[in-house]
Amino acid sequence: MKSQSTELHARLIGHTHNATSRKSEQEFWDDLVFSFLRECPESPEAKRIEKLLSLLTSAQHHLDEIHRLLGNAGAEKSVPKFLENHRKLEQAKRAYYGAVRDLDKAFKRYRWRSFITGDLEGIRRKLGYGLQSANPDVVREYATADLLLEKLKEPGAIGRFRNCAECRQWFYAATSHQQFCTDACRRRNTARNPDFREKRRVYMRERYRPLQKELDKSSRASAKETRPNSAKGKGNVHLQTR
Numbered sequence: 568m569k570s571q572s573t574e575l576h577a578r579l580i581g582h583t584h585n586a587t588s589r590k591s592e593q594e595f596w597d598d599l600v601f602s603f604l605r606e607c608p609e610s611p612e613a614k615r616i617e618k619l620l621s622l623l624t625s626a627q628h629h630l631d632e633i634h635r636l637l638g639n640a641g642a643e644k645s646v647p648k649f650l651e652n653h654r655k656l657e658q659a660k661r662a663y664y665g666a667v668r669d670l671d672k673a674f675k676r677y678r679w680r681s682f683i684t685g686d687l688e689g690i691r692r693k694l695g696y697g698l699q700s701a702n703p704d705v706v707r708e709y710a711t712a713d714l715l716l717e718k719l720k721e722p723g724a725i726g727r728f729r730n731c732a733e734c735r736q737w738f739y740a741a742t743s744h745q746q747f748c749t750d751a752c753r754r755r756n757t758a759r760n761p762d763f764r765e766k767r768r769v770y771m772r773e774r775y776r777p778l779q780k781e782l783d784k785s786s787r788a789s790a791k792e793t794r795p796n797s798a799k800g801k802g803n804v805h806l807q808t809r
């Protein structure tokens with residue numbers, strides 16, 4: 568157990584330094600955290616990691632909202648609109664500071680140990696995990712908490728942790744507009760979308776079926792010309808559906 572935990576620890580630390588060079592950011596988080604949340608969703612470690620992610624992303628959401636409303640404040644011309652903006656701003660501030668307090672509580676359970684390290688670039692203070700447990704899931708939880716705190720230093724990075732719009736599982740978005748964890752989820756969602764189904768129905772009725780009929784007719788006619796006795800429908804051409 569101990570060596571397994573040490574190995575995981577080394578792997579996670581290695582990841583910390585080389586996350587972007589060794590793998591894409593998306594794969595890195597999937598490998599470290601999201602695969603664990605999918606496989607052991609009921610473990611206390613997974614539940615606490617989920618809570619950290621939820622609190623961080625919700626705090627970030629409220630903070631973005633505050634900045635948006637502050638931007639609006641000067642532009643509102645009418646008094647009622649200005650007051651409405653002000654009300655929303657106060658609401659967003661309350662939600663944001665509430666989330667920050669919850670985050671403080673959630674992060675309090677982690678113990679960090681400060682130590683000094685040095686190389687040719689200089690002497691620095693570093694933080695290590697102050698944990699006794701050899702349980703690899705606990706090490707993973709610490710590594711996630713540590714990396715999430717590091718992520719706070721990168722502007723906009725917390726907003727990239729998202730729940731897939733289709734399967735609701737966590738993923739790290741490679742681009743700012745990515746809503747789905749995989750292509751499979753994106754396709755499933757599009758296929759169920761009423762807009763897409765309506766477009767497909769109209770396409771089938773107005774374009775595909777008349778064209779198919781036309782092609783059937785002309786292939787039957789040409790079959791008659793070349794082989795007057797050939798079986799009906801033998802030379803049919805079928806369109807590829809979308």
Ligand SMILES: [Zn+2]
Pocket residue numbers: 731732733734735736747748749752
């Ligand atoms: Zn998904």
